Amino acid sequence: MLLPRGLRIALRVATGLTLAFIYLPIALIVLYSFNSARVASWPIAGLTLDWYGKAFANAGVRNALLNSVEAAIGATVVSLILGSLVALAVQRHSFFGRQTLSFVVVLPLALPGIITGIALNTALRTIGVDFGLLTIIVGHATFCVVVVFNNVVARLRRVSRTAEEASMDLGADTFQTFRRVTFPAIRSALLAGGLLAFALSFDEIIVTNFTAGVSTQTLPLWIFTNYQRPNNLPLVNVAAVVVLLLSIVPVYIASRLTDDPAAVAGARG
Amino acid sequence: MTALAQSPGPGPSADLPPPVGRLRGLAIALYRRPRAQLGLLLAAPLGWLVIAYLGSLALFLITSFWSVDSFTGNLVTTPTVENYVAIFTTDVYRTIAIRTLVMAALVTVTCVVVAFPIAFYIARVASARRRGILIVSILLPLWSGYLVKVYAWRLILAQNGVLNSALGPVGLHGPGYSDAAVWLVESYLWLPYMIIPIVAGLERIPSSLLEASSDLGGRAGMTFRRVVLPLAFPAVVAGSIFTFSLTLGDYITPTLVSNTRFIGNVVYDFVGVAGNQPLAAAFAMVPVTIMLVYLVVARRLGAFEAL
Numbered sequence: 001m002l003l004p005r006g007l008r009i010a011l012r013v014a015t016g017l018t019l020a021f022i023y024l025p026i027a028l029i030v031l032y033s034f035n036s037a038r039v040a041s042w043p044i045a046g047l048t049l050d051w052y053g054k055a056f057a058n059a060g061v062r063n064a065l066l067n068s069v070e071a072a073i074g075a076t077v078v079s080l081i082l083g084s085l086v087a088l089a090v091q092r093h094s095f096f097g098r099q100t101l102s103f104v105v106v107l108p109l110a111l112p113g114i115i116t117g118i119a120l121n122t123a124l125r126t127i128g129v130d131f132g133l134l135t136i137i138v139g140h141a142t143f144c145v146v147v148v149f150n151n152v153v154a155r156l157r158r159v160s161r162t163a164e165e166a167s168m169d170l171g172a173d174t175f176q177t178f179r180r181v182t183f184p185a186i187r188s189a190l191l192a193g194g195l196l197a198f199a200l201s202f203d204e205i206i207v208t209n210f211t212a213g214v215s216t217q218t219l220p221l222w223i224f225t226n227y228q229r230p231n232n233l234p235l236v237n238v239a240a241v242v243v244l245l246l247s248i249v250p251v252y253i254a255s256r257l258t259d260d261p262a263a264v265a266g267a268r269g
Numbered sequence: 270m271t272a273l274a275q276s277p278g279p280g281p282s283a284d285l286p287p288p289v290g291r292l293r294g295l296a297i298a299l300y301r302r303p304r305a306q307l308g309l310l311l312a313a314p315l316g317w318l319v320i321a322y323l324g325s326l327a328l329f330l331i332t333s334f335w336s337v338d339s340f341t342g343n344l345v346t347t348p349t350v351e352n353y354v355a356i357f358t359t360d361v362y363r364t365i366a367i368r369t370l371v372m373a374a375l376v377t378v379t380c381v382v383v384a385f386p387i388a389f390y391i392a393r394v395a396s397a398r399r400r401g402i403l404i405v406s407i408l409l410p411l412w413s414g415y416l417v418k419v420y421a422w423r424l425i426l427a428q429n430g431v432l433n434s435a436l437g438p439v440g441l442h443g444p445g446y447s448d449a450a451v452w453l454v455e456s457y458l459w460l461p462y463m464i465i466p467i468v469a470g471l472e473r474i475p476s477s478l479l480e481a482s483s484d485l486g487g488r489a490g491m492t493f494r495r496v497v498l499p500l501a502f503p504a505v506v507a508g509s510i511f512t513f514s515l516t517l518g519d520y521i522t523p524t525l526v527s528n529t530r531f532i533g534n535v536v537y538d539f540v541g542v543a544g545n546q547p548l549a550a551a552f553a554m555v556p557v558t559i560m561l562v563y564l565v566v567a568r569r570l571g572a573f574e575a576l
Contacts, residue, residue: 003394003489004489007489008394010386011386011389011390011394012390012394014386014387014390015386015387015390015391015403018383018384018386018387018460019387019403019406021383021457021460022406022407022410022457022460022461023406023410025418025421025422025425025457026410026414026417026418026421028421028424028425028431029417029420029421029424032424039429040424040427040430041427041429041430041434042429042430042431042433042434042435043434078317081313082313082314082317082318083314085310085311085313085314086310086311086314086318088310089307089310089311089314093303093306093307093310095307101311101315101318104318104319104322104323105314105318107322108318108322110510110514111514111518111557111560112514112515112517112518112519112533112556112557112560113518114518114519114520114533114536114537114553114556115326115329115518115553115556115557116322118329118536118540118546118549118550118553119322119325119326119328119329120322120325121540121546122325122328122329122332122546122550123321123324123325123328123329125546126328138321141317142317142318142321142322145314145317145318168300173292173293173296173297173300174296174299174300174306175292175295175296176296196412199412199413200412203413203414203415203416203417204415205415205416205521206415206518206519206520206521209537210540220416223416223417223420224416224521227420227423227525236420240416240417240420240421241417243414243416243417244413244414244417247412247413247414248409248410248412248413248414251408251409251412251413252405252409255405255408255409
């Protein structure tokens with residue numbers, strides 16, 4: 001598109017400034033995690049790796065990290081299974097309520113997280129389930145299903161059915177066709193969806209706050225309960241960087257795996 | 270799965286090759302019954318999402334009509350509208366609801382204004398290669414580090430933090446922990462949710478329309494107002510669904526960067542501190558109702574096609 005030169009430059013500057021606005025706070029938290037002073041004043045006093053050592057030696061942080069990893073793996077596995085099942089059903093069959101089902105899958109991510117959180121909290125309390133890692137996984141998986149679903153549906157839409165039909169015509173049964181034709185076609189979409197699910201789960205706090213109970217802490221929950229304790233501030237910075245890394249790296253890999261990253265953006269929150 | 274494998278079903282018929290394994294038998298049975306295949310695909314997801322999740326939401330709606338016994342603290346399941354009456358007649362709750370709504374609107378407008386230039390650059394100016402890189406760099410913060418970003422802003426806005434030490438020499442002062450801080454941080458958090466739909470919306474505008482406009486003498490400003498803006502409007506509405514909804518429900522940001530309470534904070538305290546689930550549910554219906562109305566209006570404006 002032909003734009004006046006001045007406007008073109010202005011747009012480029014605006015883009016640069018917006019990117020700086022988005023990334024500076026993120027860069028700052030990484031810098032603060034290496035701050036040698038205990039307080040978060042600016043400019044930072046000096047650089048040190050000490051807090052990383054202290055954070056990983058801290059039982060609370062280690063425990064929370066372990067819980068977060070377990071919760072994220074659990075949520076990823078559940079959402080991979082459920083998400084791809086729904087995607088196959090919606091994309092390969094027509095049935096009453098198909099549109100509604102696609103909507104229900106998106107709902108946990110479209111509704112404000114606090115609603116999902118309280119609803120699950122109320123239900124779990126009513127049934128009498130003990131809060132803990134399992135209930136965290138239940139909460140996370142509920143809103144992670146949609147990212148797997150989105151990725152797999154987008155891929156299935158692009159993969160022609162003729163390959164599956166040819167496979168069936170050549171004598172392969174439903175399972176063989178899935179294993180040899182459908183699965184290889186959706187494999188990278190599953191991987192991308194799984195990575196996004198892991199990332200979503202790993203840094204989640206809004207729903208987790210309602211489904212974790214008092215005795216189980218994920219890393220974000222540990223940050224949330226410690227950010228006001230001046231003594232723990234340097235450790236909170238380190239924990240924040242760990243959460244950031246373990247959510248941003250999977251998202252980056254996932255974005256490289258999908259053909260059109262914007263198409264799988266969907267909703268969250 | 271096992272239950273079905275054990276159930277007899279129709280055996281392999283005569284025109285098929287005789288040695289049929291159990292799995293193959295099941296496959297044939299399923300092939301003949303697409304409904305059963307569909308049932309197997311949907312059983313687990315339906316159980317989880319429809320029964321567990323929608324069930325929870327339904328229960329949550331129902332509990333908003335329950336109450337808590339003030340002596341024992343137990344739930345009383347006799348239906349009552351007293352929670353709703355309390356919310357609509359108590360000044361504090363009304364103030365908080367209006368404050369939250371105004372904040373969501375402000376954040377949404379801010380996101381539109383900030384998102385448009387970068388979205389326009391990505392969609393219509395940048396080369397294909399740069400476009401890909403830019404989209405990924407918008408998506409990374411969209412998907413990750415929500416709490417970390419709020420916490421980073423808490424450090425930036427602190428009394429002796431980055432912002433104040435940067436503004437100090439000019440004689441200015443940052444917003445500190447305040448309503449303005451909430452506005453700033455919420456706008457920061459949800460900005461990518463506005464950029465992505467607008468990029469998609471702008472990409473869909475045919476170049477021929479823009480050329481036609483300039484052929485007919487429309488300068489850049491005129492083309493923008495009369496062609497680009499109307500065509501991108503559904504995408505803006507689509508983005509606003511996220512910025513609006515996410516701000517309405519957020520309770521972490523106000524907790525970390527202000528002392529002000531928004532709907533989310535009150536609801537969170539009702540569940541945790543006060544242990545009054547019914548009142549929490551009733552108050553949480555406020556953002557839910559607002560979002561349902563918002564979604565209906567957004568649909569009318571064509572936002573769903575722009576998603």
